[in-house]
Amino acid sequence: MEVLTGSRPARPRMLLLLCGGVLVAMLALAAAQVQQARAIGPRILIPGVPLSVQPPRGWRPDVDDPRVFRPTVGHRIRGGEGFFRQVVYSYERRPAFVSPRELMREIDLRTRAESALRPARLAGFEGFEAVRVRAGPYGHIQTLHRLAVSPRGDVVSIEYQPLADLDGGDLALMEKLAAAIRIDDATLSRGASQLLDECGVELEVPNDWRLCGPDLAGVPGFYVLGVQDNRPDFALLVMRTWLASGRTPLGLLGQFAESDWRVERDRAQFLQSRRPDGASVVLALHPDDPRGALYPLVRLVSLSADKALLIAVSGASPDVGRGNEAAEWLAQHVRFARRFPELEAAQAAGTRLAQEIATTGLEHWWGRAPSDRFVAGPVFRGHAVHRERRGFIEDAPEPQYVGHALTDVSRAQREITEETWEISGDGLEYTYTFAQLASRRDGRIRDRTELSQRRARGPGVVTFTRRGGDGRRPEVAQIGDAFVAPPVEALAEAIAAHADSGDWLIEAANSLSPGTHTRLLRARGADADGRRCVLVLSDYWPAGALISRDSRGSLLRYEQPPVLLSEIDEHQARQMSSLIERLD
Secondary structure, three states, rough: OOOOOOOOOOOOOHHHHHHHHHHHHHHHHHHHHHHHOEEEEOOOEEOOOOEEEEEEEEEEEOOOOOOOEEOOOOEEEEOOEEEEEEEEEEEEEEOOOOOOOHHHHHHHHOOOOOOOEEEEEOOOOEEEEEEEEEEOOOEEEEEEEEEEEOOOOEEEEEEOOOOOOOOOHHHHHHHHHHOOEEEEEEOOOHHHHHHHHHHEEOOOOOOOEEEEOOOOOOOEEEEEEEEEEOOOOOEEEEEEEOOOOOOHHHHHHHHHHHHHOOOOOOOOOEEEEEOOOOOOEEEEEEOOOOOOOOOEEEEEEEOOOOOOOOOOEEEOOOHHHHHHHHHHHHHHHOEOOOOOOOHHHHHHHHHHHHHHHHOOOOOOHHHHOEEEEEEEEEEOOOOEEEOOOOOOOOOOOOEEEEEEEEEEEEEEOOOOOOOEEEEEOOOOOOEEEEEEEEEOOOOOOEEEEEEEEOOOOOEEEEEEOOOOOOOOOOOOEEEOOEEEEEEHHHHHHHHHHHOOEEEEEEEEEEOOOOOOEEEEEEEEOOOOOEEEEEEEEOEEEEEEEEEEEOOOEEEEEEEEEOOEEEEOOOHHHHHHOOOHHHHH
């Protein structure tokens, strides 16, 4: 100041303090601006997916894609193309667990990018984070991508793209954004002790296991994600089941092999052992290359008919061998705290239900007016349309109904199922054919599986006949008093759905293999839209489906994540699928 002005300040110390104060204020302002740039905003829900997030403060969702958030200022335009600082949230529900490392590799191949992975957590589960570099129209683009998968198949990811190369501030912001992500599902927030109690088992859970609940309330079971060195190691499905109507562990696992693996039970490999407390442990092994199977290793632990547990190892586990070891440890150490279900009461209720349908007659519920209903909705990487028709045969000497149903699932290849049937007015005498077809997108058939069944009025047996000239004779299965014919299963579900409470154990015929299995129907009351619901559990696959039907048995809604079908009108159905015209 003396050099510039030729004068000397009267109070040099005060001037020094003022300068220092200005400097501190400027530094504080800069720090506040940095914190403001890294601050996250209020929690919001992303439309269409069960994901709640806290994007950076002041950022807004893109008009065309609500998963993408960008700042209200700070966009750059390069050559007419948008080049944005942005955050992209993503959620996808898969049918089962898939390795997050493999998903990251798929993304690298699809985007022609290079990345280096490191362990990271997201939405409560272990996953991976990658700094991904890919070529852009005006140079390279660098993004920070984090992805995790729950053991039941919830895939969650967040990708952050800065305007320039990533720096420390970007990494700090990513940590805040990732920590704020939540899957909006109450079953995922339940603790291990609560899940074990609801499953009716006791177990000392290892520290490197992460437990999460099933998709549907009322299903006694849980999923396990094994972790090693902060990385996902394996995934297990653990569900309570039961052995009713003479069902054996080998019979139940054989049914699983036929329905899930699509192999005949005679080809599956079974290893049997027994625990010191007398519980039976049976392991079923896939006979072929198991990479296409969701669960290639399945165990059944059973101490009695109402104390049984299904343990399945995910085929997508990064280390299936470690998953098999964990499943064996669980099978040896789990203890049953209570019975499931109350078999005697549920079996008695199922028998009364079957008798009520037979004595009252189908006309009481169905009437004589024809029915033609449609449902549709998303499935994994595709969509499905379902049509079911039912009619009364006027010129039959006795009351008789005929029906036809078709389900068209469109994705990489087309999957079609057809059902045709005739049934007497009391629901006791029927013929039923179930056909499953796989075709190309153009509709040309690649594979067909068909099984017909017939029940006469006299003996309590069902005769099954396979399609094709394989030379095998028809097979006969004995049935009990709680047996419900396939065309009437929907009506049994409707009766259970419209009850206030209760459990019904019915016997049902298999669709793809000769024989029968048991199903547990659990009344769930009305949903948020007033539809009456029933939870349906099969003994060989107790993960369950939540089904809504009207009083006549017509399907209104079907939920078995990731499948969700809802009622639509005929015009919508015909726009979505041309194949349903085959029922006209």
